[in-house]
Amino acid sequence: MRILVVSVVYNSTPPIGYGGIQRVVHSLVEALVEFGHEVTLVAPPRSRCSGRTVEVAAYDPDRPWVRIRREGDLLSEEPLYETLVELTRREQFDVIHDWSFQNLFPVRHPDVLPAVISTCIPPPPGFSRSNLVASSKAHAELCGEGTRYVHYGLPLDDWEYTLSKSDELVHIAKIARYKAQHLAIMAARRSGRKLALAGNVEEPLYYNALVRPLLWMSRHVSYLGEISGTEDCLREAAALVQTPRWFDAFPLVILEALASATPVIAFAEGGVPEQVIHGETGFLCHDLSSLTEAFERLPEIDPQKCRDDAERRFSSRRMAEDYLDLYRRAMAGDNW
Structure with a gap:
């Protein structure tokens, strides 16, 4: 053809x-x-x-x-x-x-x-x-x-993954209100989990007024800045966190996490429920309370099942x- x-x-x-x-x-x-x-x-x-x-x-x-x-x-x-x-x-x-x-x-x-x-x-x-x-x-x-x-x-044949994970979760997205990094930080504070944010600052006002003060108050949360690629960041992460507050049609970074054998904790917006199998490859959340609970339940997810699902569907x-x-x-x- x-x-x-x-x-x-x-x-x-x-x-x-x-x-x-x-x-x-x-x-x-x-x-x-x-x-x-x-x-x-x-x-x-x-x-x-x-x-x-x-x-x-x-x-x-x-x-x-x-x-x-x-x-x-x-x-x-x-x-x-x-x-x-x-x-x-x-x-x-x-x-x-x-x-x-x-x-x-x-x-x-x-x-x-x-x-x-x-x-x-x-x-x-x-x-x-x-x-x-x-x-x-x-x-x-x-x-x-x-x-x-x-x-x-x-291209999963070229996508490296490991089942040995760190204890740090990662949030990869532009720093903007519609990505709601502040909710991920608050969930990390409530659960006591380590969290790293990665992404360029698209909305400086949102970053300076809300995200930056929360970072100062959260000793277990860090900001990595903009990263050149997701593979290295996702490979050993305990989980990928996504907190979209808009219709996210089918975020590629979630597929990249699953390919990395990394569980996903995400708000159930747009096409995200078609990517994450709740309780098997991660958790689908709706608010800060369920997001915090998912942080605490993360050990229930087997990373191998994430990679297996990527190979089966994505x-x-x-x-x-x-x-x-x-x-x-x-x-x-x-x-x-």
Whole structure:
């Protein structure tokens, strides 16, 4: 199968620094190539894959990823569109898989190629796409009737893990109100567990007014700052803690923890309940009280079960197989 994969334009694929969705796209492409398909990846400069990469020179991979709060924060996807127009004029493909935010090519030229469109964020008002694929069942329900979903996967053969854990939990996320690090700190204080926070400060006011004072008062809680990758931090952690206060569609860091044989303690928001098996690979929580209880019950979780579940449900090969089925449906004329 000749597959044209379009990545997002805000970083290279795989990413330089932050960029969870770019890691997902890269893992998918590598698995598709491993299965013997001809894959062309269209992405910003310094992107790479085992297939062929077409770089869109207009985008700067050194531009830091920022939270998109308003229309002015969006990059124009017109250069990406122009590259796709030229590429499809001179070459033939069987299907296009578009991960971009605006999906300009499949929207403007729906009859040129069978298309599958993936989304990684809650839909904005009025958002509608044919052959839309979400990242979780909860995400698909939010996107609207008929939306399919494919859970993300990781290249588990390359993912190192250990069953020997430290006594310190870790919270990995941007420091921002919607990530609610203050609740994780309070749970650590109540339970007496060690906790490390990792992530860049996205909201300085939240960090200085709430997180920083709690750190000063909590001798068992530390702040690591921004980290370059999650693997080393997760491998020996007693657990990953996630406290989202928004619809988190399908956070990749939770899969990375399970792949590391590391239990997960998380608020049951968005697609998180589809990732964590309560009482087996971690605990699903709803408030500070249940979060504190989960910290105290952590010894009940067997790290081996976390890795086993990752291998059973969250490999990049399984993700590629699920998408290949949707490619075939789109090529056969199926629309959803």
